[in-house]
Amino acid sequence: MTVLFSVLDDIRARLDAMPAPDAAARAGAEERNGQLTKPPGSLGRLEDLAIWYAGWRGTDRPVIENPQIVVFAGNHGVTARGVSAFPAEVTAQMVGNFEAGGAAINQLARAFGAEMSVTALELDRPTADFTEGPAMSEADCAGAFAAGWNAVSEEADVVIAGEMGIGNTTAAAALAAGLFGGTGADWAGRGTGVDEAGLARKAEVIDAGLAFHSGALSDPLEVLRRLGGRELAAMAGAIASARAQRIPVILDGFIASAAAAVLHRAAPGALDHVVAGHLSAEGAHGRLLEQLGKEPLLDLGLRLGEGSGAAVALGILKAAVACHSGMATFAEAGVSGG
Template identity: 60%
Template sequence: MMRFETLARIAGLADTLPSADEEARAAAARRQDSLTKPPGSLGRLEEIALFMAAWQGTERPRIARAQALVFAGNHGICAQGVNPFPQEVTAQMVANFAAGGAAINQLCRVNGAELSVIALDLDRPTADFTAGPAMTEAETLDAMNRGAAAVDPQADILTLGEMGIGNSTISAALCAALFGGEVAEWVGRGTGSDDAGLRRKADAIARGLARHPDRPPLETLAALGGREQAAICGAVLAAREARIPVILDGFICTAAVAPLFAADPRLLDHCLVGHVSREPGHAKLLSAMGKTAILDLDMRLGEGTGAALALGIVRAALACHDGMATFADAGISGP
């Protein structure tokens, strides 16, 4: 099992972790060209099939086991009045997940993913980052290791999501610190902040950035992030070690791994993004990362719902890639 001992060593993992299998990708591309359709006519579905082939290391990738992980955490920044809901809602929603009553439960069921929800010390929120670092290095590493430990190395694909009152503020802070720009461009309404709430969020983030300037990416995660963000980073890296492709959820989940991208973009080469969130910072973040989401359905729920929904698209892409006849199989004259 992958374990993290220091934040300083994480950026260097890109040189040692597995990379895409280009021979498998090329073999899959040749199969795509032989299928009973005009070349490229399935568009993004063909790209997804080649991506999966490269990371599974086989011409005909398949998904026998899909794992879905949702990490939950609480945040000291809520002391600044950045969220209309109390932090008790995080634990209440975790209970709802356990009872099968949330949107993520339904989407995992219909798209064939096994869901696990990991609550990370909900009775012990991170520190208020306007007053000091949100987490110590030890706390950040502990959350990363818990995220890594949750990954099933036998999974064929992993979807990731989160739950945490206040974490849209955390996400905007991470993005502003790592990619710059006006704070207001990264801030959205989250669970329903009004205009005054948006101003409180932007003000809290500005004060946090002033207190924690110019830190390396993983130290920025510790200074401004949350346990669920750190756990997502750990899960992404553990999946990479096991050559498991990952589907990230929306703004908060993508922002969680932004420190990995800022440390070395190659660390996210095995990651797809499930959907474009309505949170205004997400499209800006995807542009900065050079990534294109699979879906754009005006969703902003979190919980991994966009990733679980995109899993159905990935399954469809692989069904076409694996199940379609070739021109030779069907006795059809090809190009």
């Protein structure tokens, strides 16, 4: 069913009514885990992942058959401030590459058996420069959130929200600062590979945005509207939609984490269905994950975006679930020790 959001209050109402995991399924998964043919705890975090996944999917013996990756693309008016090493037209060019199957995320989706799609969000109409006004109107922000919400398939059993958008590490850093405090220098990273001068310029632009909007940063959704971008709002919408359908989410890097942080601040426990796929090489990602209370599964030095780190982590989650649901119990295998 298509869901429409016209104002931020519509989003707030949805966030206040999110379901919890299935306690009986989780308890059953914990019981099964204790009977499998292995020493207790010998599969480490794989055991915790499988039990977590089982609780959200409502069965003590889950399988992963329909992983979904959605890449959201948006353009940012703040790029006019010289915050990126690449021009804004690269966003549309990369959307074409995704659609042609030529990007890294296409290969990773194929490798790990995920359905992958791309949603371009009004690339010909960039958000406003957030140093001069709100990045989005309320209707634009709510509409982008709805686009993300509606992009999640009812058939999905894992969701990964990726992104593409020249300038979006600046928007993500501004979001993090607006949500958790600090300065542009605390949160800005090299993104597409800017030099020292470019990094300093990013920090200055973020500080200018924080100063301009300083009186309106107590509301997380207003922080998103004023400092974010359409793809960030869409990722937040997709993560929230997955929660509404009890579909686990693997979180990608710094930009995806900034989008998720809006939900974290807006509704306690909003990210209980989320696991952090990896630690990005974008400098402040570790700090952001600490704020979210998430421990990453992988640390491979990735900083591509697109959902790529989360896609690699999908292999870890599939391994965890396969072991949990496919292994024999001591009784089934006739092995002593159970």
